[in-house]
């Protein structure tokens with residue numbers, strides 16, 4: 001028996017009921033991706049011949065990052081850049097700073113970028129990077145030195161027409177500015193197109209900061225229409241209140257939905273009357289935590305999953321929805337702002353319960369879509385208005401949703417499998433047309 005053959009066996013049967021190596025909740029991030037590829041393979045027809053291409057990252061770089069800390073000592077960090085696939089264009093995807101970053105995680109995140117970029121038909125392959133460190137423990141100067149050394153080390157394989165990093169968890173416009181500057185110094189010219197998600201003053205794009213959350217809203221609103229769920233008063237619970245979660249909560253709130261619970265690392269809050277995300281953000285900035293927000297009550301991390309809501313937006317990290325909590329989820333709709341928040345076994349359980357999942361590789365593609373706009377603007381040195389950007393983003397996201405929903409209906413599969421069918425077909429068509437030999 002493999003870890004995924006008995007996906008619905010709960011772990012809670014007793015301490016010795018399931019050996020950990022058979023527990024489906026213990027699946028690693030890259031194994032999740034491989035399982036998703038296995039599930040789509042029967043739908044790929046002749047292109048299944050090439051499916052091994054998807055299972056093997058094209059290029060993996062592991063780098064040592066030695067840096068002087070403020071106290072004069074030298075620390076070494078481990079960094080990664082994985083280019084999962086470049087069949088449809090340069091690799092593209094963010095850079096994560098987190099204490100739990102592993103090579104398997106970065107491999108999975110880069111593979112999901114391949115699928116995501118193909119799903120919304122951007123001319124990119126998939127890449128992702130990361131450094132295993134807890135950024136809260138380092139000063140701004142230390143983070144700048146770490147970022148610059150990391151950029152120099154991965155400079156071997158990145159470039160505006162090779163691999164274009166962007167922000168992910170715990171990185172943002174300032175990180176991208178340092179990366180752009182370091183790469184530019186090393187190549188002897190200003191290369192704005194080497195990263196996206198830059199500050200607007202440095203060739204960044206208007207609309208990029210909110211783009212992922214906006215895409216979560218657009219695809220979520222389309223799904224709600226399909227499911228006959230009214231937006232006005234819809235009860236929404238959001239896990240993660242950073243770039244993606246905060247913007248998604250704010251935009252849903254602006255459109256009449258009610259944010260009934262928010263969870264981040266510092267705690268979980270709930271409110272029957274609804275939480276104003278603007279007030280919550282101001283409170284978070286002032287106090288450093290989401291809890292103790294006036295008008296809300298604190299609930300446990302675990303209670304979050306059973307909150308009475310219509311829509312759940314996981315917008316934090318991978319593997320949050322597992323067999324431990326999937327059964328308790330009351331939402332009819334899950335919009336995956338995070339990458340990889342649902343393990344495959346929980347996906348099955350949710351499908352059986354009739355819960356619709358807008359998968360990460362569609363729901364959070366708004367960020368990379370505006371990154372693509374940024375890259376195009378940098379190349380042409382001609383910048384668009386925010387209104388133009390938002391209109392183009394909304395159109396791409398809602399058209400992608402409509403066409404992928406039609407594929408779901410046609411095959412009678414989940415929306416995730418439908419997105420994988422379309423995206424993997426696009427990637428493998430390109431692979432097959434390019435052939436193998438130089």
Ligand SMILES: NC(=O)C1=CN([C@@H]2O[C@H](COP(=O)(O)OP(=O)(O)OC[C@H]3O[C@@H](n4cnc5c(N)ncnc54)[C@H](OP(=O)(O)O)[C@@H]3O)[C@@H](O)[C@H]2O)C=CC1
Nearest residue numbers: 169170212240241242243244264265266316338339364367
């Ligand atoms: N930024 C982007 O453009 C894109 C991001 N994504 C994905 O969206 C997700 C969030 O990214 P992003 O918003 O950029 O990251 P941020 O670093 O801006 O925010 C992450 C948020 O998640 C919270 N968080 C982290 N760990 C946990 C946890 N265990 N339980 C609850 N909350 C947690 C953080 O809390 P705290 O602040 O307290 O640490 C923070 O609120 C990731 O999966 C990322 O890959 C996907 C597409 C694009």
Ligand SMILES: O=C(O)CCC(=O)C(=O)O
Nearest residue numbers: 093094166168367368371
């Ligand atoms: O903007 C980008 O290029 C990539 C964003 C990202 O890392 C993601 O979509 O997961």
